[in-house]
Amino acid sequence: MFKISSAKTRMIFFVLTVVLFVLGSGAPEAGGGVIMRSAWFIGF
Amino acid sequence: MILLLAVLAGLLSGLLRARLRKRAYQSFPLRLAWLVLAVIVAQWLIFSFPATRASLPGIVVRWIFVLSQLALLIFAWANRKTPGFWLLGAGLLLNLTVIALNGGLMPITPETVQWLRPDAPAGSWQIGQRLGFGKDIVLRREETVLWFLSDRFRSFSGLSYRVAFSLGDVFIALGAFWLLWTMGGPAREQPLKEKNHVPDQLPTFQ
Numbered sequence: 001m002f003k004i005s006s007a008k009t010r011m012i013f014f015v016l017t018v019v020l021f022v023l024g025s026g027a028p029e030a031g032g033g034v035i036m037r038s039a040w041f042i043g044f
Numbered sequence: 045m046i047l048l049l050a051v052l053a054g055l056l057s058g059l060l061r062a063r064l065r066k067r068a069y070q071s072f073p074l075r076l077a078w079l080v081l082a083v084i085v086a087q088w089l090i091f092s093f094p095a096t097r098a099s100l101p102g103i104v105v106r107w108i109f110v111l112s113q114l115a116l117l118i119f120a121w122a123n124r125k126t127p128g129f130w131l132l133g134a135g136l137l138l139n140l141t142v143i144a145l146n147g148g149l150m151p152i153t154p155e156t157v158q159w160l161r162p163d164a165p166a167g168s169w170q171i172g173q174r175l176g177f178g179k180d181i182v183l184r185r186e187e188t189v190l191w192f193l194s195d196r197f198r199s200f201s202g203l204s205y206r207v208a209f210s211l212g213d214v215f216i217a218l219g220a221f222w223l224l225w226t227m228g229g230p231a232r233e234q235p236l237k238e239k240n241h242v243p244d245q246l247p248t249f250q
Contacts, residue, residue: 007068014071015224019051021080022220024116025136026047026213028087028109029178 045199045207050217054224061228069227075122083112083119097177106148109179113140128223135215142193142210149174149181151194156208157182159198 023030062069089096090105097105117140120133143150152160154171157180161169169175171182185191195208 007070011069011071011227013077014074014227015055017074017077017080018220018223020084021116021119021132022047022051022216024080024083024087024112025132025139026209026216027045028112029091030048 045205046209046213046217047220050221051224054221057221058224058226058228061225063228065228065230067228067230071227072123072126074126076119079115079119083115086112091177091179102174103148105174110140110144110148113143126223127226128219128221131215131219131222133219135212135217135219138193138212138215139210140212142190142212143179145189146181146183146194150179150210151183151188151191152180152208153185153188153191153194153196154182156196156198160206160208 059069086108090100090108091097100108113136117133117136120129120136123129124133139150152175157164157169157175169182171184174181180195183194188194193211195210195213197209197211197214199205199207199209
């Protein structure tokens with residue numbers, strides 16, 4: 001098992017938020033694609 | 045594509061910068077981050093989810109799109125003190141302006157659509173109509189309000205994957221790069237609260 005520090009969690013959350021913001025601002029069709037692929041990745 | 049490239053370049057260069065200087069790659073506190081998730085879900089419903097994108101009336105799609113951009117603008121304003129966010133916000137404002145002035149979708153000229161989709165069958169898109177289930181509307185240059193802010197730039201013709209992008213997208217790409225690059229910079233000091241601040245040296249009076 002590995003532990004993810006809270007600073008790393010915050011950093012990952014921050015980068016993910018920025019990526020989604022950027023896609024939502026300029027390429028909204030791609031933002032939906034990220035959700036679809038994430039859902040597929042976690043098994044939905 | 046230009047946006048994802050900017051994010052990747054900013055992330056990699058910021059991580060490299062932090063590693064070379066032996067510093068941690070640090071995030072910034074974010075305000076109203078839930079707004080971004082809400083926007084992405086709304087945009088997914090109008091542009092990507094097959095059951096809703098085909099059934100929602102065009103006017104509803106346009107309103108949701110404009111309101112989603114407005115929500116992102118509020119998010120950018122709430123985080124305007126974070127590096128790069130004023131560029132992100134400026135780019136978003138340019139995109140929102142041209143979208144709102146052209147009926148709620150991003151205008152694109154027929155010439156650019158032909159360049160984007162040279163193999164598209166005849167009749168698969170029409171002038172004055174939304175382009176597929178995407179964010180664009182096909183409008184002639186002379187019919188477009190603030191044409192210079194529309195999706196008028198084209199990716200390098202040498203690439204097999206063709207994309208059109210706007211001036212607002214360029215600002216957003218620069219802002220994303222700057223923000224992610226800054227995260228690999230020097231450690232940021234926490235601002236001192238005025239009431240707890242004790243000066244090292246008392247002022248002297250002569």
